[in-house]
Each structure stands twice: as structure tokens, then as C-alpha cells.
Amino acid sequence: MAHRQAQQRRPSIHDVASHAGVSAATVSKVMAGVTTVKPENAQRVFDAVELLGYRVDPLASDMRRAKRRIIGAIMPEFESEFFGQMVTQLESLAEQRGYTLVAASSRESEAREKEILERMHDWRVAGVVLAPVRNEHGPAAEFMKANGMTGVLIDRVLSDDAFDTVSADSAAASAEVARELIGKGHRHILVVGLGEQAATVRARLDGFRGTALALAPDVRIDVVLAESDVEPLRAQLRDYFDQGEGGSRGNRPTAVYSLFLKGTLVALSEFRRRGWHCPNDISLVGFDDAEWMQVTWPAIAAVVQPVRQIAGHAMEALFARIEGGEGPPRARLEPCQVLMRESVGSPGNGPHSGGGNRQ
The missing domain is CATH 3.40.50.2300 (Response regulator)
Incomplete structure (x- = not known):
């Protein structure tokens, strides 16, 4: 069977004893923290344990199965x-x-x-x-x-x-998100993710980007990836939006697609800090669903994993x-379900639309 290839034998207490030049009973005492063992013998045991990668077996010999x-x-x-x-x-x-x-x-x-x-x-x-x-x-x-x-x-x-x-079929789900956003007229979209989730991020980003560009070659897709945690992402988003605000209003994306759950919350928090409203000022879609996304207003569009x-x-x-x-x-x-809730609309379509892109 493929996944049982190259099986290695676990180093035993006898291997450690042989390498250290002591008895198995001495190794057992050292590993149990007994202090009566000669210091030089204890050190040889510790050296052998480190060299061999030995770990104490939690199953007693009479219970081993x-x-x-x-x-x-x-x-x-x-x-x-x-x-x-x-x-x-x-x-x-x-x-x-x-x-x-x-x-x-x-x-x-x-x-x-x-x-x-x-x-x-x-x-x-x-x-x-x-x-x-x-x-x-x-x-x-x-x-x-x-x-x-x-x-x-x-x-x-x-x-x-x-x-x-x-x-989950992340690529297909992200492709459907792209179809929805492009279909509503979005041509400047920010994608946010977490870099450490390598396989997931790659599939979701590629699925979204490929479909969006095929449907609208003129679409602008910006990507912000934090390396390991939400706090760096919060800072990166703040800098990103500050740059858009500092230039022309057309530099602000009209939609944000978050590739992970915490990123959706961080993006929404940043919108509210700036006084932006979904979907009038900016649309938001998150990969992964949560109860808070369903009960907040507006309810947040989400990719629901099976x-x-x-x-x-x-x-x-x-x-x-x-x-x-x-x-x-x-x-x-496994196929996902994409739920386009109230957080998604057409760009520049509401009372707060002055800060967004008008198509």
C-alpha cells in the first residue's frame, strides 16, 4: 500500500542502552528522572536519546497492541x-x-x-x-x-x-464568486488572504483570477496576503485603503473577496472604521460562512463549505x-455553495456611492 512504504522501526529503549553502554534499566531510571544514576551515565543516555530520536512509549509492554x-x-x-x-x-x-x-x-x-x-x-x-x-x-x-x-x-x-x-472545491467556488461580481459590474476587486494557508490560497486565488480575467480582461485585481496572522493583515489593509484614499477615488476597489473567515471580519471592521457601507460603498464576499455573517446587517455573502x-x-x-x-x-x-447575500450589489449604486467606482 502506497502510504505504508518506507516504514522505519522505532528506536527502542534497548537501542538507547546499547548506544550509551548502560543497561535498559538505567535508561528507564534516567527517563523517569531518578537522580541516583551516575551523572556521566545519565549524560550518555541523554546523548543517545537525542541522537537516536528516541521517545518514551506510553504503552506498557503488557498492554502493547x-x-x-x-x-x-x-x-x-x-x-x-x-x-x-x-x-x-x-x-x-x-x-x-x-x-x-x-x-x-x-x-x-x-x-x-x-x-x-x-x-x-x-x-x-x-x-x-x-x-x-x-x-x-x-x-x-x-x-x-x-x-x-x-x-x-x-x-x-x-x-x-x-x-x-x-x-472543498475552492477553485470552482471562487470562479462562481468571480462570475457574480463581474456580472454585477465590478471591475476593481481586492482579494485578501493568509499566506500560510498555501494550498487553499492558491486554489481560491487562481480560480477567482482566471474566471474574472476571462469574463472581463480589463478587470483590476489587487491582492493583499498577510503572512501568518490577522493583525498584520489589518495593518496591510489600512495601508492599502489609505493609498486609495490619498489618490483619486477611482483607486478604491468596489468589492472585496476574502479568502478566509477572519479576513472577512477584518475587512468589515475596516469598512466600518472608515464609515463605508455594504453594498452601497463597497461589496464584500467571504470564503467560509459563520453565524455572525448571517445575522449582521447587511448579511455577508459567503462561500459555504460542505x-x-x-x-x-x-x-x-x-x-x-x-x-x-x-x-x-x-x-x-466536494462542491461548495455560494450565497450572495445583501453585502453584494452593483458598484456606485446607493446613497454613499460617492467614494466608489462609477461604471
Whole structure:
């Protein structure tokens, strides 16, 4: 099976003992923090542990099994409705099959993502659903491949040569957003995103830009990408809009398309700080939906991701592999729904339209 290639044997306590020239019992004492071990022997153990990459096995020898009935799930964060709902769906689907789901957040850190995965490997999880910080080529996915772990990659992925992937069809959804905005007469559009979400940003940006340019070759598309967090994006947006205000009014975009949820909120906050109204002064569309976007006025247009479908197909693929399913990895794209709510209109069409582009 493709994703079980190049499996490496875990360094054992006996490997450490052999390399350090001490007994396994001495290694065990050092790792447990016993202070009666000679300092020079303890140092040799620590050196061997670092060199070999040894990690304490949390399963006692009399409890060791090939796999446990545990499914691991690693998400970039738990704050958004998308990933919160994803974990809820994955947990329910795991429990239906008699498994327990253990979920953790990488907090948008690839280093933490790999550390969590290493712990899940220690726990002998049966499989892992990984939503990587950036894409399918990160250190966590590489660790899974090197250690023969069974897994499925979701969300910020395109396709992979070792694992099944399931994600929203970001490119198609963004193309539909472009058709809507171009159709309403927008010819100057700002796209905002988060640079660390590499695979997601690329698909969404390319899908939007390609369709917009095909429909209106004269369209101006500006792009603002923050590297890692919303605060840098807030500052970049402020500078961007200040430049537009400092020049002619025609330099202000008539619509903003945010490629991620927090970016939508940041953009809306900046509009309100400047006294701009949607859609009269500027239109706004966000990728990903949230309850606040539906209840605010005007309600914010959104791309709704198919959480239930992604979770369902991810778990189907994962359990098929756990049960020995063979065959090449499959890349699956789930269609999104685009809801054009009240935050989108035609440019220069309202009482506050003096600051926007007039077509």
C-alpha cells in the first residue's frame, strides 16, 4: 500500500542502552528522572536519546497492541465554525464504528502539528485525519509517510501520492464568486488572504483570477496576503485603503473577496472604521460562512463549505484503508455553495456611492 512504504522501526529503549553502554534499566531510571544514576551515565543516555530520536512509549509492554481503537484528528485551529463542526462530525462518525476520536489543534504551527502527530504515533492510533497548516507536503505528512501511518488529508490539500485527500472545491467556488461580481459590474476587486494557508490560497486565488480575467480582461485585481496572522493583515489593509484614499477615488476597489473567515471580519471592521457601507460603498464576499455573517446587517455573502460531506468521505476513505483497502490514493473535491447575500450589489449604486467606482 502506497502510504505504508518506507516504514522505519522505532528506536527502542534497548537501542538507547546499547548506544550509551548502560543497561535498559538505567535508561528507564534516567527517563523517569531518578537522580541516583551516575551523572556521566545519565549524560550518555541523554546523548543517545537525542541522537537516536528516541521517545518514551506510553504503552506498557503488557498492554502493547498493534493498533488501538483510536482515531486521531489534527486541525489548524478550533476557533472557526468550520473546524469546530469538522471535529464534531468526525467524532460522531468514529464513534459509530466503535472508535474514539482524539482531536488536537496545531494552532497554525507546522512544528506543533508534527509534535502532535508523533504523540499520536506513540499512542498507536489506528488512523489520522490531518488538516495541515499549509499543504500536503508539510513535516507532519512526511512523518506519516516515513512511519507507515494510515491517514487521510483534508482541507488545505490538493492531491497526494501517498494519502487520500478530501477538500472543498475552492477553485470552482471562487470562479462562481468571480462570475457574480463581474456580472454585477465590478471591475476593481481586492482579494485578501493568509499566506500560510498555501494550498487553499492558491486554489481560491487562481480560480477567482482566471474566471474574472476571462469574463472581463480589463478587470483590476489587487491582492493583499498577510503572512501568518490577522493583525498584520489589518495593518496591510489600512495601508492599502489609505493609498486609495490619498489618490483619486477611482483607486478604491468596489468589492472585496476574502479568502478566509477572519479576513472577512477584518475587512468589515475596516469598512466600518472608515464609515463605508455594504453594498452601497463597497461589496464584500467571504470564503467560509459563520453565524455572525448571517445575522449582521447587511448579511455577508459567503462561500459555504460542505463540512458534513468532507468529514463523511474522509472517514469512509480512512476506514477503508484501516480495513486493508488497496489501490492508489484518491483526491476528492466536494462542491461548495455560494450565497450572495445583501453585502453584494452593483458598484456606485446607493446613497454613499460617492467614494466608489462609477461604471
